[in-house]
Amino acid sequence: MTGGRRRSESSRLAILDAARDLLLERGYERLTIDAIAARAGVGKQTIYRWWGSKGAVVADAALEGGLAPPLVPPPDTGDIEADLRAWLRDWTSRLASGGTSLILALTAATAEDHAVADVLYERFTAPHEQLLRDRLEVARMAGQLGSEAPVPTIAGVLIGSLLYRVLSRQEAPTADDADLVVRVVLGGTGG
Amino acid sequence: MTGGRRRSESSRLAILDAARDLLLERGYERLTIDAIAARAGVGKQTIYRWWGSKGAVVADAALEGGLAPPLVPPPDTGDIEADLRAWLRDWTSRLASGGTSLILALTAATAEDHAVADVLYERFTAPHEQLLRDRLEVARMAGQLGSEAPVPTIAGVLIGSLLYRVLSRQEAPTADDADLVVRVVLGGTGG
């Protein structure tokens, strides 16, 4: 006996959409499962059946709800510094336009729930990081990276720097911030 | 205007101690005011009389509850790379020993509550960052920093890199991680 109604794709999407909208409207802390269910026109149990926590819903909303920035690889013009600068500027402009609430919400979810942290890292952070690593690998092959530091470390430094700005200032980094970070990482600061 | 009873210092300390303990035990989200009051042997009103929210208590507990690492300036041996390495290694060992729960809890509090973010930044992050900046300033004067990147940016890159590792891996960075970050920032990676 197989059987059983299939998962409703329209409900799934309505939930992710509602979570996205409410997240941007009210922020992570004031986001409630009740409100998501009401806005999505869905029973609460339909949320709890498929997600284990508020953080998990938000993580999925970020991934599939049209909230996350698209997976755009850094350009490859041959000039690693210009390419990184362009890529980070693109990120900063997206953060600036969409507000920082998404990144703050994902950070809160990550910091509070280990399981969410794993999902987000695997499906949100890691793919973007991988694009960055690929570009850095090309640069290394081309002899454009002086130090022997592993590419993952470099990628982590770039991303972490911008995240730290968002957390400590609670506002989006500027294009200048992006440029400076690239300068520090690539140009080095040592004499 | 006759006087009344003065604020009880012992209650104040009991509250901060209880908040600190519970923060480490249960994390920020699962920390409740009721639990703090019960553990501290204090009425809830005594908490609300002096602090405005859970975040404010947590911020104070981090600062005064013996939770925050001491303000230790980076050494100044003249070798900026070695000094930064020592300072960051010191941080990583503290994070490793105390576990990552403190940093995760404070990150969650920061991401969720703007007011907490401000307090923590001003009284927790900024002072440490200032010590780092001072040392970097000395290095710049000594011509040990090649790039023209502002010192605050450099400090942010160093701190953000380590924070990002904690968030994405959910474990404390190693001494090697610290070394690599310093290498990237000081040595540069550009050809």
Added chain:
Amino acid sequence: MTGGRRRSESSRLAILDAARDLLLERGYERLTIDAIAARAGVGKQTIYRWWGSKGAVVADAALEGGLAPPLVPPPDTGDIEADLRAWLRDWTSRLASGGTSLILALTAATAEDHAVADVLYERFTAPHEQLLRDRLEVARMAGQLGSEAPVPTIAGVLIGSLLYRVLSRQEAPTADDADLVVRVVLGGTGG
């Protein structure tokens, strides 16, 4: 109009059996359709296809699930008092052996659901009451009933008295209780 599958008798019986068992185990209020379906190995829709409500299932289970006491007419030895005494004692012993949970569950169902009350009265209470009335009618014809009270009233007094004992004491009436009720009703208490 071609035919379809016929109603499954085995499912029908499984549902009534499950309802009976669960009614005795948990009482009316804590009895759920989900539990009946699970215990019977049946889909919920199969219950709702044939019964309109929990009450309807319970009523049927009481009637057909082997739950109801058999329809045994009072004996007719010519001595109405002895016969009623025997009949009521028989009831009290059944209540005592089977526990009072059935009578309490059916009373709850009756009190909560008008439709259940009607079905149970028509198909459970009324037939038993009818047997009692028939015997009383015989007694009246034989001149053994002094008062002019209608036979239905007398039957109601006998049954209601015992039911009241079950409800107010929450335990089965004893044989002595049965005897006393018969004595009051037949012997009268007026001077």
Added chain:
Amino acid sequence: MTGGRRRSESSRLAILDAARDLLLERGYERLTIDAIAARAGVGKQTIYRWWGSKGAVVADAALEGGLAPPLVPPPDTGDIEADLRAWLRDWTSRLASGGTSLILALTAATAEDHAVADVLYERFTAPHEQLLRDRLEVARMAGQLGSEAPVPTIAGVLIGSLLYRVLSRQEAPTADDADLVVRVVLGGTGG
């Protein structure tokens, strides 16, 4: 250390009033704790702090919410039959005017919850029954009760008969019903 806010009498009364109103409006089964709390302008916890179940609230509402008939002793004119008739007629008229929903609700609560049954019996049924017993005791002393049946049995027969009519017919007994019951119990039906 004594201390602590005292139980709010106004909340207690608002809860009982709301429960009474909603019981009469919607019946016992459709009465919800949420609705009581909302109507009373009270937090749900304030209900659960002081009562253990819906049945317990209803029981209290019946007792103190102005819902229960007042404790009126049967008259004592010296004629036990006339007095009982008057008393039971009084009850039937009250049941007829107030509807049977109260008696059905209390019966349901009694049948479903043993603890509620005890409370209701002690504080609702027993006091009324006691008044009846007292009057019957007087009659017995005066030699107006022929049979040796215990007074509590007689009282139970009178009350149970009327209750049975309410349950089986789902409508209030008439004055005629009351008269007939008294006739059966006092006049006897035996030859």
Added chain:
DNA sequence: CGATAAACGAGACGGTACGTCCGGTCTTGTC
């Protein structure tokens, strides 16, 4: 025999209410 169609088991769905937990406020003595 094959097509048709109703009933089946399973189980997800939108809802409602549950009973609990906690936030932040208010009240009651005590110190």
Added chain:
DNA sequence: GACAAGACCGGACGTACCGTCTCGTTTATCG
């Protein structure tokens, strides 16, 4: 007047069931 105690209102939590609605499967009857 600050304090410990603790009841208060409000509101979100995660769970349990309701009665409905698909699913794919089984079983009977009819063409």
